[in-house]
Amino acid sequence: MHGGTRSGAGRKTMSVKKQPVTIYLDDVDRDIIMQMPLPQAHSFSQKCKILIDRGISRLHEELRPKQDEITFIDLFCGLGGIRLGFESALKQYGRTGKCVFSSDVKKPAVKAYQHYFGENPMCDITKIDPARLPKFDFLLAGFPCQAFSQAGTRLGFQDTRGTLFFNVAAILREKKPEGFVLENVEGLVSHDKGKTFEIILNTLTELGYKVQYRVLNGKDFGLAQSRSRIYIIGLKGKTIAPLDGFAKKTALLKDIIETAVPPTHTNFTKKLLSHFTLEETYGKAIKDKRGGDNNIHSWDIGLKGNVSEEQKDLLGKLLKHRRNKKWAQHIGIDWMDGMPLPERLIFTFYPHPYLHELLEDLVKKGYLTFEHPKRKVGNRRIADPALEKGYNIVTGKLSFEYSKVLSPYEVTPTLVATDVQKLAVPVGGGVRTLTTNEGLRLFGFPEDYTLDFLTEREAFDLLGNTVCIPVIKAVSERLLSAYFN
Secondary structure (H helix, E strand, O other): OOOOOOOOOOOOOOOOOOOOOOOOHHHHHHHHHHOOOOOOOHHHHHHHHHHHHHHHHHHHHHHHOOOOOEEEEEEEOOOOOHHHHHHHHHHHHEEEEEEEEEOOOOOOHHHHHHHHHHOOOEEHHOOHHHHOOOOOOOEEOEEEEEEEEOOOOOOOOHHHHOOOHHOOOOOOOHHHOOEEEEEEEEEHHHHHHHHHHHHHHHHHHHOOOEEEEEEHHHHEEEEEEEEEEEEEEEEOOOOOOOOOOOOOOOOOHHHHOOOOOOOOOOOOHHHHHHHOOHHHHHHEEEOOOOOOOOOHHHOOOOOOOOHHHHHHHHHHHHHOOOOHHHHHHHHHHOOOOOOOOOOHHHHHOOEEEEEEEEOOOOOHOOOOEEEEEEEEOEEEEEEEOOOOEEEEEEEOOOOOOOEEEOOOOHHHHHHOOOOOHEEEEEEOEEEEEEEEHHHHHHHOOOOOOOOOOOHHHHHHHHHHOOHHHHHHHHHHHHHHHHHHH
16 A cells, blocks of 8 residues: 555664565465464564564574583584584583584485484585574584695685685684584595695694594494594694594494395396305405406306306406506507507417417407507597507496405495495395495494485485594594593
C-alpha cells in the first residue's frame, strides 16, 4: 500500500537503516512462514525478521561453550577422522569437544560427515572470511600438500599465498586459537626439496606457536595398515613434549577381516587358484612389469592362454633386460624404464633357435606387444615410426582384477585411492576385495561408522585419503597434556 505516514518512517542512520534483501523460497517454505503463530508480526517481512532474530539467538546459544567444553573447527574434514581422534583424546582428560565449524567440498565426504555427525560441512574454505568464523580453541586440518611456487626470501606467512595452507594460516592469524593439529602425507617433509615444509614451520612459528612434528606409522598404533604420515601440533606460548616414546600397539589383517563376507568366483580367481594354493599367494603382487619371487605374472596362471616353460623363461629375461640402460644407445633413444627390444637384441641374451616363433606366439596371445620405441619429446614419450620395432610387455600394475593378494598375517600396504579396490583379501578358501567396513577398521573408525550409502568407488576414494585415528588421538593427547598443564 502506497501513501500515508508509516510508523518508523523517515531517514535513518546507516547503522540502523533497513536494506531490502532478496531470498528465494519455494511455496512450501513460504506457506510455513505465513502460518507461523507470530501475533506481533503482521506481514511476511516481519515474520521473516522475527524468525531470523530467533535463529541467530539460538545459534549463539548453541555455539556458546559449556563448562569443561573445548571448541574446535574441522577443516578439509573428509570423513571426520581427525575430529574423532581429537574428541577421543579429550575424553582422556574428562572433557568434551564441540565442533563449531567444519568444511569440505567433496560431495561424498559431505554426505558421510553429515550422516555420522549430523552436521553439513559443505563449504569452500577459500571463500570464507576468517573474521566471520566463531571463536574456537583448536584448529584441526588435514590440508593438501602444495608447493609454494611464489616463495620469497622470508619463508613465512606471505609466502604461502595461493595454497590451501594459506587459508589455514590466515585463520590461525585472525582467530588466534590455543593450538592446532595438522596431518599430511609423509612426502610433505621432502616436498620441493624441503622448502614447502620449511615455510610451513616458519609460518606457524611466526604466528606465535611452539610446534612439534614427526612422521609416524599407523601400524605402530594398533592398525593393520602401514601408513606413514607427518603430524604437526602446536600451542600458543606453551612447550609440547616431542612426538616420540608412544606405547607400541600392533594388529594384523586377520584381526579386521569380515569372515562372513564370502570370496568371489571369477575367471581370474579360478586361474589364479588353479596354479597356486591360496597360502602361496599371500603377500604376492600380480603384475607383468616386474620380476622377483614376490610377484605373480599373468603368464604364470595362463590368464591369456597357456605358455611353455621356455616362453616363461624368455619373458623373465625380457622383463630384466628391457630396463637395461645399455640398450637405449642400440635402439637410438634416451633410456626409459621398459623399452621395446628388437629380436636381434633379444637374441644376444636368449639365443633360442625358434626365438621368432616364441615371440610371435606371445604377441598373438597378448602377453607381448610389437611396437616402435618412444622418443622423449618435452615431458612426454611419443612412438617414433622411423625406429625399428621391438617386443615389449603389454600390461602394467593395475591391469588385472587384483594387483596384490594381502597376507592375513601381515599389515596391509598403505591404502591409496587409485588401487585400494585392487587388493585381494584371502577368505573362505578364496579371495575378494576389501569391504568398506574393513577399510574403515584399517583406519581405526568406530564400528558404528558406515559408508553403506555411498558407492564402493566413492567410499574407497575417501578412505584412500583419510587419517589414522589412533595416531591422531595419541598426538592430540600429547598436545592436550601440555595445554591442560
